[in-house]
Each structure stands twice: as C-alpha cells, then as structure tokens.
Amino acid sequence: GAGVSQSPRYKVAKRGQDVALRCDPISGHVSLFWYQQALGQGPEFLTYFQNEAQLDKSGLPSDRFFAERPEGSVSTLKIQRTQQEDSAVYLCASSSVNTNTGELFFGEGSRLTVL
Amino acid sequence: TQLLEQSPQFLSIQEGENLTVYCNSSSVFSSLQWYRQEPGEGPVLLVTVVTGGEVKKLKRLTFQFGDARKDSSLHITAAQPGDTGLYLCAGVSGSARQLTFGSGTQLTVLP
Numbered sequence: 001g002a003g004v005s006q007s008p009r010y011k012v013a014k015r016g017q018d019v020a021l022r023c024d025p026i027s028g029h030v031s032l033f034w035y036q037q038a039l040g041q042g043p044e045f046l047t048y049f050q051n052e053a054q055l056d057k058s059g060l061p062s063d064r065f066f067a068e069r070p071e072g073s074v075s076t077l078k079i080q081r082t083q084q085e086d087s088a089v090y091l092c093a094s095s096s097v098n099t100n101t102g103e104l105f106f107g108e109g110s111r112l113t114v115l
Numbered sequence: 116t117q118l119l120e121q122s123p124q125f126l127s128i129q130e131g132e133n134l135t136v137y138c139n140s141s142s143v144f145s146s147l148q149w150y151r152q153e154p155g156e157g158p159v160l161l162v163t164v165v166t167g168g169e170v171k172k173l174k175r176l177t178f179q180f181g182d183a184r185k186d187s188s189l190h191i192t193a194a195q196p197g198d199t200g201l202y203l204c205a206g207v208s209g210s211a212r213q214l215t216f217g218s219g220t221q222l223t224v225l226p
Contacts, residue, residue: 033214041218093157106156108157
C-alpha cells in the first residue's frame with residue numbers, strides 16, 4: 001500500500017505476555033518514529049530511527065520496551081512481560097526527510113489491551 | 116508531562132459557530148505543526164508554521180504562530196460536523212530530533 005501499515009490493529013494480551021508490533025513505513029522513508037497514545041491524549045514519543053540506526057530511545061518507558069529496524073525499512077516494537085499500564089495505542093510514523101520539520105505520515109496504530 | 120499545553124481540552128459547539136484552539140509552551144520551537152486525528156486513525160498533518168508571527172490559512176482554518184515561537188492558535192470559522200476530531204499541535208525544541216505533541220483538543224461539532 002501507499003501508506004504506513006501497522007499490524008496487528010488490535011492485540012489483547014494477558015499480563016506478563018510478550019507482544020510484538022510491526023510497522024511497514026512508506027517505501028523509501030528514511031525516518032521512523034514510534035509513539036504511545038493514551039485515550040484522548042496526544043502521542044508520547046518512544047523512539048526514533050534514521051535508516052537502521054536507532055538515534056533516540058529516550059522515550060521508552062522501561063527496559064521491557066525494545067525496538068528494532070534491522071534493514072532500515074520494517075520496524076518492530078517489542079514489549080516484554082506486559083503490564084496493564086502498557087495498554088495504549090502504539091503509533092508508527094515515517095518521514096522522507098532526516099530532519100525534524102518534515103511531515104510525519106502515521107499508521108492507523110496498534111491498540112494494545114493488557115488484561 | 117506534555118511540553119505543549121492545549122486548551123480547551125474538550126470543545127462541543129453547534130454547526131456554523133467559530134472557535135479557537137490554543138497551544139502554549141514555555142519552550143521556543145523551531146517549527147510547529149498542527150494535526151487532526153479521527154477515531155481509529157493516525158494523526159494527519161494540517162499545516163506547518165516556521166516563522167514567528169506567521170499566519171497560514173487553509174480554507175476555513177487559520178493558523179498563527181506566536182512572535183516568540185512559544186505558542187500557536189488554530190481558528191475555525193463556520194465549523195462543520197466534518198471538522199470533528201482530536202486536534203494536536205506538535206513542535207520541535209532545542210536539540211530534540213522528534214516532534215513533541217500537545218495534550219490535544221477534542222472538538223465535536225453538532226449538526
């Protein structure tokens with residue numbers, strides 16, 4: 001497709017399970033971002049990749065969160081030993097430029113519910 | 116903690132009314148963007164402002180960037196039900212590489 005694709009759209013996990021969320025950015029986009037969004041709130045930054053390099057992971061809330069983009073295209077956000085407070089929508093965005101003023105193109109998000 | 120505070124948090128108005136949404140910060144931003152997000156979708160860019168005092172118009176939407184580049188406003192004239200959504204401002208300050216989003220304004224326009 002032409003846009004950013006995320007999967008799964010919905011994920012229900014039991015507390016303690018590991019989950020993996022996938023992001024397919026727009027082809028050729030250099031920059032990729034992961035954000036976490038609570039209901040009715042603005043997205044909160046998690047991590048940023050430029051090609052395959054993870055340049056900023058300052059927003060990852062704990063060491064249970066891990067992201068990778070090994071070939072500079074598809075990215076995976078992994079959450080280990082999920083907790084209820086991890087319940088949120090996880091948004092992936094990509095940009096064609098490696099600066100911070102370019103337009104971000106967002107996927108529809110992956111809604112994670114931890115029971 | 117959001118660096119960008121938006122107000123009001125919720126706004127419900129009748130079709131045809133005008134409204135203004137505010138985005139404020141104590142930080143200076145090199146640029147500021149406004150996005151609109153509908154339920155179940157990701158945010159979609161409306162506009163980018165980069166110069167202090169800049170005003171941009173997009174049909175019935177008017178965006179203004181404060182002279183000091185610390186604040187911005189979005190004014191909608193003659194609101195329509197299709198304007199309903201979560202409006203988000205976002206900017207980059209200092210040496211940060213990523214956009215920081217505001218807390219959002221949930222707008223509902225009733226027919």
